[in-house]
Amino acid sequence: MKSTLQEILEVEKKAQERTKEALLYKQNTIDEIADIRKKLAEEKLQQAEIKIDELKKKSEADTEKSLSSSKKNCEETIESLDLKSKNSSDEWVSAIVKRVLAGE
Secondary structure (H helix, E strand, O other): OHHHHHHHHHHHHHHHHHHHHHHHHHHHHHHHHHHHHHHHHHHHHHHHHHHHHHHHHHHHHHHHHHHHHHHHHHHHHHHHHHHHHHHHHHHHHHHHHHHHHHOO
């Protein structure tokens, strides 16, 4: 009788140990998965930050290029108006004087 009872207790003890090992294995697996998720999230965040920096630099370069082009166009327009003003100022003054003297 003791032998059978002892065998039952031994089997129960082994079952509890296996259950404990299985629970430990399960927890370790859960922890590993959590670590992997965290690493993947960090990698994705780093990739996103790199992409944002690249897009920011490209946007700044495009903006600078556009600004430079606009500035050049403005300077060309100003030069053109200055040249037109210098070339036509005598004509404009004469026309104004004629109109004033004519009473227009």
